Amino acid sequence: MTKKGLQLEPITSWLKADRPVIISGPCSAETEDQMVATAKQIAATGKVHALRAGIWKPRTRPGQYEGAGEEGLKWLMRAKAETGLPVTTEVANGAHVEACLKAGVDILWVGARTTVNPFSVQEVADALKGVDIPVMVKNPINPDVELWLGALERLNKAGITKMAAIHRGFSSFEKGPFRNAPMWDLAIDLKTRVPELDMICDPSHIAGARDLIALISQKALDLDMAGLMIESHINPDAAWSDAKQQVTPAVLGKIIEELVPRTQTTDNKKFKDTLSILREQIDHLDDEIMQKLAARMKISEKIGQYKKENNVTILQVNRWEEIIQTRIALCKAMGLNEEFTNELLKLIHQESIQLQTKVMNAVTERV
Numbered sequence: 001m002t003k004k005g006l007q008l009e010p011i012t013s014w015l016k017a018d019r020p021v022i023i024s025g026p027c028s029a030e031t032e033d034q035m036v037a038t039a040k041q042i043a044a045t046g047k048v049h050a051l052r053a054g055i056w057k058p059r060t061r062p063g064q065y066e067g068a069g070e071e072g073l074k075w076l077m078r079a080k081a082e083t084g085l086p087v088t089t090e091v092a093n094g095a096h097v098e099a100c101l102k103a104g105v106d107i108l109w110v111g112a113r114t115t116v117n118p119f120s121v122q123e124v125a126d127a128l129k130g131v132d133i134p135v136m137v138k139n140p141i142n143p144d145v146e147l148w149l150g151a152l153e154r155l156n157k158a159g160i161t162k163m164a165a166i167h168r169g170f171s172s173f174e175k176g177p178f179r180n181a182p183m184w185d186l187a188i189d190l191k192t193r194v195p196e197l198d199m200i201c202d203p204s205h206i207a208g209a210r211d212l213i214a215l216i217s218q219k220a221l222d223l224d225m226a227g228l229m230i231e232s233h234i235n236p237d238a239a240w241s242d243a244k245q246q247v248t249p250a251v252l253g254k255i256i257e258e259l260v261p262r263t264q265t266t267d268n269k270k271f272k273d274t275l276s277i278l279r280e281q282i283d284h285l286d287d288e289i290m291q292k293l294a295a296r297m298k299i300s301e302k303i304g305q306y307k308k309e310n311n312v313t314i315l316q317v318n319r320w321e322e323i324i325q326t327r328i329a330l331c332k333a334m335g336l337n338e339e340f341t342n343e344l345l346k347l348i349h350q351e352s353i354q355l356q357t358k359v360m361n362a363v364t365e366r367v
């Protein structure tokens with residue numbers, strides 16, 4: 001049991017594969033031939049542990065391909081029979097769950113548009129009561145870790161213990177280089193709150209473009225994610241959904257082959273010794289940083305007192321601008337990232353203002 005009360009089994013045990021686990025398949029099952037041919041080529045890479053395909057597709061606008069529906073489940077099960085690989089698909093309501101259980105689908109996933117809606121997640125959870133099946137939960141489309149965790153909790157309460165989270169990025173009004181902004185810190189936040197939870201990355205929906213998939217996949221492994229879900233199609237350009245982000249099974253095989261695996265630790269003695277020396281240096285530097293910050297805040301307080309005695313405002317925009325300019329120039333010269341420096345200075349400044357406000361308020365109270 002974790003602090004949040006989640007009871008979980010690791011993905012390596014229920015998928016019977018070593019990390020990184022790889023799940024692949026087309027965005028959507030389109031026809032029986034497309035599904036089975038894609039599955040066979042994917043299985044032939046020898047690097048994939050489960051097959052995926054969307055049967056019911058949540059499309060942003062009506063009129064786009066909305067999936068094959070129950071008929072497609074038969075194709076998925078044929079793909080399983082032909083390859084021997086377990087299969088997974090997205091469920092968004094109780095009827096989807098019933099149909100998947102009847103057909104014999106091995107693993108289910110909850111999509112990003114469902115995770116945002118507690119009513120839908122609860123409906124899926126209720127349909128799964130008393131069923132022992134793995135369920136993966138994609139992050140909600142909006143950057144809200146609580147919703148993501150809430151969906152996992154609802155399913156866990158229904159008795160689902162074979163779970164994983166899927167990081168597929170977040171919708172954003174501002175258009176960046178990705179279809180869905182990865183916001184890695186949110187995935188790290190969930191992982192920190194529930195360390196036993198295995199997280200797999202879906203680089204296809206983060207990227208929205210096939211040439212970014214290798215890069216994002218490697219980053220996910222560098223961040224200790226347990227696996228990847230990558231969309232693959234026999235003829236990506238002709239795919240009925242998400243054409244731009246799908247890769248052929250051959251490209252998929254190459255992407256997986258070129259990934260550099262990472263382990264949390266190693267038995268190499270030299271590595272361990274060097275790491276512990278470097279970590280000691282970090283500990284020492286962190287001590288120094290904290291001491292300096294504390295000293296800086298003490299002076300801030302003194303300045304607050306002095307401003308109060310002279311009836312001077314706390315905020316002085318000119319001084320603040322001067323601080324930003326000089327510090328950023330200095331940090332840049334030392335090779336520090338400008339955005340990072342800016343954020344750090346903002347935090348320090350906010351804390352300073354807060355402390356000086358306390359000093360001023362203490363005066364007001366006495367008056």
Ligand code: PEP
Pocket residue numbers: 027054058110111112113138168205
């Ligand atoms: C998908 O996996 O094809 C899909 C619809 O993903 P998401 O829920 O992440 O949008």
Ligand code: MN
Pocket residue numbers: 027028231241242
């Ligand atoms: Mn897709």
